[in-house]
Amino acid sequence: MAPRVLISDKLSEAAVQIFRDRGIDVDFQPDLGKDKDKLLEVIGQYDGLAIRSATKATEKVIAAATNLKVIGRAGIGVDNVDIPAASKKGIIVMNTPFGNMITTAEHAVAMMFAVARQIPEASASTHAGKWEKSRFMGVELTGKTLGVIGAGNIGSIVCARALGLKMKVVAYDPFLSEERATEIGVEKVELEDLLKRADFITLHVPFTEHTRNILSRENLGKTKKGVRIINCARGGLVDEAALADMLKSGHIAGAAFDVFAEEPAKDNPLFNLPNVVCTPHLGAATTEAQENVALQVAEQMSDYLLTGAVQNALNMPSVTAEEAKIMGPWIKLSGHLGNFIGQMTDEPITAINILFDGEASEMNLSALTSSVVAGIMKATSQDVNMVSAPVIAKERGIRISTTKQDQSGAFEGYIKVTVVTPKRERSIAGTVFSDGKPRFIQIKGINIDAEIGAHMVYTTNKDQPGIIGTLGTTLGRNGVNIANFTLGRSAATGEAIALLYIDEALPAEAIEELTGTGLFGQVKPLSFDI
Template identity: 75%
Template structure:
């Protein structure tokens, strides 16, 4: 039974989901704040469910010897060192849709608050004042809203803004013209948005490309009297420059839910009369908190129990339906990679994968990850589908994928070719109707080889006596053959044999086979079955 630690405050209903699904769970909502205690116990768990309080560092991951998945209830994963998790083979998943509506609504609320100076007006009235003339606002109707980031949350804000009869400009490098038309917005470059927008709202993650996207230089390009809203991530705006432009009157108002440093106890934006601030409340509704908690519990349970991967940040997503159909093909991909990886002694320059027929219609990112994992296990048995692509990239291994329609007698197959400095080596396989993977071609020689945990590959010249020598030598050593497959290019030329054995071949058996002088190559191959 897989075991999960919930180290931050999460809904009791979410915790119960783990239990109902057959996952052992420890609910310790305060342990995420205790680095030493968390490091002490993390090795016990297969999964870690968190919010923002738990910091998953490379140092902590060193202690997480059994960890397979980290689930973040929410969108932001700033508190998880994803590259370190990937190297450890740990999947990191979030819940990008559970609080989308809530965050979008908060951005709209902030826009109204800064447009009508609602917080100041409320405080003034509570103080017994009646300063009706002091708080002169502006309408949002017919104003131009500039959206930076038209993804999941940004698109919801766009929908709400259009409902308010605003004109919407959108800057997003990944936004296609077709999608912009579908959303009902005009796609523009950033400079045009800055020059024309009456309100600007940000809905992008914090990355190297988006950090300080509203820099001092870009803020200076904005339309005089602009109002700026940020309910996305701190660090997207140069707060010092924004404060100066607010004081000068160039920026008429700002509303921020997020800050470069949080908790924000001090900021140049605090106590300015035309600024609305909230303490990172974008996802703080009962509905959103419940939704993301339930979603992360379901996702983690799905992965630990069925292998389904949803909303992963460092691994191709695989639905439960895909996992059921692709399971045998993922196994095949891993076996092909493992075979060729164990057969290759030189540094690998490239891995080329051909997908034919039904295989070409599947989730190729997941299949590629399985191939690369199989190859890399030959030199590092601890790698998996998460860490192997990272390792391959670090080593400069080029991975290329090709697809084609059904091209032979099989409904589909996968062919893997590894390129080294001196040669290429290839193997192909398919999945039969019984769901069992088979090798169907090695070195261009057609075979029909059942795959077992312990196998033996031999290569020889096609001459009489080789099969007898193989059987006699193994028989004398008490090695039982479960399955025996032969193949050759043509009579008298190269021939190969693939043997499925009942037990792992001992070194003395390998030496005995080589000592016969009958074989050009003798290689034991072992698989995870």
């Protein structure tokens, strides 16, 4: 059956057509997002939800979304999506961070021009029939120093535009390397230095606990007299009351804001002050940007629902379509390794350690790690996947560590998973053969070569004659056919293990009979999603 996607906000017809062309059953109801009760009533029917800002994907909506696998936000901001609730439910949340980069950067530059030349006030004055030529004395941008706080995707575009205007650009960004700063033609500085030197300051960082009020009253007081502040990023980055006070005192010459701490902004300390330009969150409001983000979210959601490719997810590692093709068997192996060890472990897990060797170490380790953790968690809960498993593990206080190493053995690459409990450590390793099939290659340090089936049996015993015969005859007596039989031992007359791939689940009677022989230390039936 084709996946079903609900579009509950206004998206372009071209985006709707992308879903249809990809074979997805799309339900385009652009006003449904405004009707909370109706959304709650129908959301359980869909695999995907495509939205803008009008639809609120609240915890209540997500709880009712019994089949939902992905929420796609056409745009950057996801304030209208309860990401923690979606993550716990195993729902991927995607956005389109690159579709409106140029538009937002251009708006910041336009706002800089507007506040430098007092264009909105001059326009209003002229419309009112006044001719106040001497009142609106502006400043040139050429030769001025622009301080850019945040030199990521949008910030770096602003830097390029400012350099084209013959401005000097200094940038503060903890993640900006000296090499990248040189590449984009800016001087990397600390925040204190930027505040002292900049004639214009523009912000291009997300709103987090670290960036909240990054231009606080204290930091605004450190700025050069006559500075102009531009914010087209996120509300809450600037102390608006403090900024209003300094605009009134004349320390700050002007401000241009597209975003505010509270939106929609009906009342704000910056309103009606001279040389303050305000726009209603128009950063992404161009025809081109709106079309771009709509098309991108349709492509991303289609890719995930049809191929498993994950792009621009906020709660799961991204896996490109090409990576999905190559990594598919390895992701499946990772899940099987985790699932095996999860089914074998009865005690609380305190740590999960994952070793990636050779070919496996060069892949998307975040995705493989999430798959391992999901496999472990599935042993105790079926309602878990690569999105929700890391959240659950964190809630349970489980430490997850990864190590990568160059090829160290006969295989081109392998993955080894070790779980730690208060009583013991348990490990298993596996690889993917050239036929694309995952194999278990080591259990408890004992080398094996086991094909993975939907139903399996794991046994431990002392290495002595009669074990194979007992297993074969007991399963035969209980009507269980053996598809594959793998043995391994630590040393002659030492500990041995057997892993059997069988055609159907092992009956309880067969488990009791094998245990009753006294030959086996452990008899464990296992099941895997193949």
